[in-house]
Amino acid sequence: MENTATLRMEQILKIFGPVTALKDVTFSARPGTVHALCGENGAGKSTLMKVLAGVHIPEQGKIYLDDQEVQFSNPGQAIDAGISMLYQELDLADHMTVYENVFLGREMMSSVPFVIDRVGMIRQTKELCDKYGFDIDPEAVISSLTTGQCQIVELLKAIMRQAKIIVMDEPTSSLSEGEAHRLFEIVNQLRTQGLTIIYISHRLEEVNMLADDISVLRDGQVVATGLASEMDIDVIVKHMVGRELKDFYPSRDVLIGDICFEADSLASEQGINDISFNVRRGEIVGMAGLVGAGRTEVANAIFGINPLIAGGIKLDGKELRIKRPADAIRQGIAYLTEDRKRSGLCTNLPCSWNMTMPNYERIGMKNLLQLRKEQQLCADFGSKVSVKWSHPDAPADSLSGGNQQKVLIGRWLMADSEFIIFDEPTRGIDVGAKKEVYSLLNELASQGKAILVISSELPELFGICDRILIMRRGHLVGDLATDQATPEQVMHLAAVEA
Ligand SMILES: Nc1ncnc2c1ncn2[C@@H]1O[C@H](COP(=O)(O)OP(=O)(O)OP(=O)(O)O)[C@@H](O)[C@H]1O
Ligand SMILES: [Mg+2]
Numbered sequence: 001m002e003n004t005a006t007l008r009m010e011q012i013l014k015i016f017g018p019v020t021a022l023k024d025v026t027f028s029a030r031p032g033t034v035h036a037l038c039g040e041n042g043a044g045k046s047t048l049m050k051v052l053a054g055v056h057i058p059e060q061g062k063i064y065l066d067d068q069e070v071q072f073s074n075p076g077q078a079i080d081a082g083i084s085m086l087y088q089e090l091d092l093a094d095h096m097t098v099y100e101n102v103f104l105g106r107e108m109m110s111s112v113p114f115v116i117d118r119v120g121m122i123r124q125t126k127e128l129c130d131k132y133g134f135d136i137d138p139e140a141v142i143s144s145l146t147t148g149q150c151q152i153v154e155l156l157k158a159i160m161r162q163a164k165i166i167v168m169d170e171p172t173s174s175l176s177e178g179e180a181h182r183l184f185e186i187v188n189q190l191r192t193q194g195l196t197i198i199y200i201s202h203r204l205e206e207v208n209m210l211a212d213d214i215s216v217l218r219d220g221q222v223v224a225t226g227l228a229s230e231m232d233i234d235v236i237v238k239h240m241v242g243r244e245l246k247d248f249y250p251s252r253d254v255l256i257g258d259i260c261f262e263a264d265s266l267a268s269e270q271g272i273n274d275i276s277f278n279v280r281r282g283e284i285v286g287m288a289g290l291v292g293a294g295r296t297e298v299a300n301a302i303f304g305i306n307p308l309i310a311g312g313i314k315l316d317g318k319e320l321r322i323k324r325p326a327d328a329i330r331q332g333i334a335y336l337t338e339d340r341k342r343s344g345l346c347t348n349l350p351c352s353w354n355m356t357m358p359n360y361e362r363i364g365m366k367n368l369l370q371l372r373k374e375q376q377l378c379a380d381f382g383s384k385v386s387v388k389w390s391h392p393d394a395p396a397d398s399l400s401g402g403n404q405q406k407v408l409i410g411r412w413l414m415a416d417s418e419f420i421i422f423d424e425p426t427r428g429i430d431v432g433a434k435k436e437v438y439s440l441l442n443e444l445a446s447q448g449k450a451i452l453v454i455s456s457e458l459p460e461l462f463g464i465c466d467r468i469l470i471m472r473r474g475h476l477v478g479d480l481a482t483d484q485a486t487p488e489q490v491m492h493l494a495a496v497e498a
Pocket of ligand 2: 045046047169400401402
């Protein structure tokens, strides 16, 4: 088959200042297979793949494609050699259309000199969408798409570039269940065409189901590699963390107090309607629903990102007026957004700033910066969420994906808010860190905070919440006590029209 390439990476060394991200890593992948790459946050998975994709130049080591040594000094060269990477933090031009992104840097030219063949590019994008069954308008602007759809556009880009090796870094972390299944079908299709898929995921069930081969990285080294059929999830976890993980979900024996947060008949132009619910002090309430059901929209409306057109919000019985996020923060509401890059972090700024900036008023630094206090707070909250950084002042984008998430959680712990919304708090986080996040949520609840967790992972909601709200098409369609509900019941409410 012409579309194949055997990949070998040998003794790769990659150093970032004080951090040795990869030590002597040797990795190979076979054509026509899915090779999963597992490991804790910061283990070096993305870095290894960025070396392959020409983003990082290794200090040492060699890369071979079909026994030919290759050297990439930029991503363009790797792409030309047939290697495409779908990045963990999506990497599309937001203001451009789907087809423009698919052809970015490789535009088709028309027969008229210097004129781009738009019609041709739109047609080819459409054909590809039809072939793989993607329901995406080639002329839609990226910023109007959901994160899941953006992922598909990245995939279109790779397929259009005739990639032989496609690296997917956490591809399903922002997809709905339906979209994820569609993606698995595509992965299977690509595998039978002889492509190599390198698949990074913290969702070990997926890995178990999809992969032919598995390699596990720990602290920049490969600690295990072999056939997926010979490594079950417990074995993978053991290699990842170096020990067994017990009691994944913390036990909840918190005292549930008075009503803290109340939403009364909220509606917004973005399509949510008549949303009423409350969260008590000490309570962790989950919100389930399919992607697009309006869960994030509820959070956006509460936090003042999108205006309410009806309804009111109360905190401890007091009516709040929220016109923008700063109003919400000042009055004791915090919101961890689902999309770190688009609306969460300023990735080029120091982690410390990312943690403190939205909190200046709440930590008493509205008019006067106090550097020492700021540093102390960052160190305290950094260790509280056990983030791995070389220094609190390191730029946020020098951290691994999961550690960036911890910086955001640290920000909202620092805010000491009364009502905290966590939208997909464990996205991109490894099993060990997930457990830590669950304990943090539990701890916040036991301090009497009221917590709303939006999550697409039902086991997670059942594992940590007292109650689960279910959204469907902008409406609240269920409110169930976790110990009296079943996952099937929740799925049914989320998916089926009444
Ligand atoms: N551009 C960079 N500058 C400095 N350090 C970096 C940079 N990129 C990665 N690192 C460091 O290299 C190590 C490996 O990070 P990497 O992103 O490869 O981890 P990962 O396995 O992909 O983790 P995650 O599951 O959280 O995405 C981490 O300690 C990280 O902080
Ligand atoms: Mg990563």
